[in-house]
Amino acid sequence: MLGRMGHEGMRAADGDRQKVADQLKAALDEGRLDLSEYDERVQRAYAAKTYGDLDGLLDDLPGTVPVAKSQVVSAEPVDQLTPVPGQKHKSGRSGFQGMAAVFVVCVLIWAMSGMGYFWPGWVAIPLVWALLAHFRDRGNRGH
Template sequence: MATPDPNVRISNAEREAVIGRLHAATEEGRLELDEFAERSRKVYEAKTFAEVEQLLTDLPKTTGALAVPAERTTHPAPALELTHSYTTLRKDGAWKVPARIVVRPQHGRTVLDCRDAVFTSDDIEIELDLKYSGFTLVLPEGATAVDDNVQLDGGRVFNRSRAGGDGPRFRLTGRTHFARVHVRYERRFLWWRW
């Protein structure tokens, strides 16, 4: 990181970074406790980097600049990747549904039965990359699914989702290459359910 302009006002995060540097110097024995308390007070009173830099001149520079914490970035939750060829892959029962699923079959069939699944998020993105394949999503009661972002290069999308449910919301994205996508709820006939 470049050395900040001494005339720029200091932020709260940058103040905390300076306090952290003073605390580290105290732990190393470079500052006494009363010096640490006095300098910390001055850091909180400082308005610009120039006022803070003079509090650090007699301490070794570990990075050559004020240690300003980087902004925290939230990493997306890892996706469940389903990649298979010439076979049928089925997820059903009490399986854990992550917030993002990537489905990449070639000449295969994928069935995601979510009727009894455990959801980690209310919004689930399913990214499709289907080649000569079939994909079926069985929704639990109250769930909804939107397929507006699926690019079709042959094939069709059959979405029988009903709007206005209070359950999980599925968003289908990606593309299909001569593939069929079915989104439906549970089917019943007498005592059979599928």
């Protein structure tokens, strides 16, 4: 699809519009644009639907890359469950130990506060779920 459509006709994203607006703000702060010209260009930037609409907003400002000359890179989805090569696999154990530490601290606070209603039991619920998940998945980890 990129081959059939020119860069100017491609849809601009919110990030593209924001980047142009940020560069215009920097130009205003440097004194390269007056307030009315800045306002006009920012309105055009936020109203832009395509890269072609963003063209020309930064062309006369030094130190900026015109949108037409920027590179379009397709975003690839990152699978959080896929291990990164060279990175050690983390087991759920450290998360379980952290929750157990929080539970112990809550029990200590409960004990020092007069030992009324055992409210740390509510903290134990996610701890029990994590423990059950740990034992359920223990065989699937390949230890």
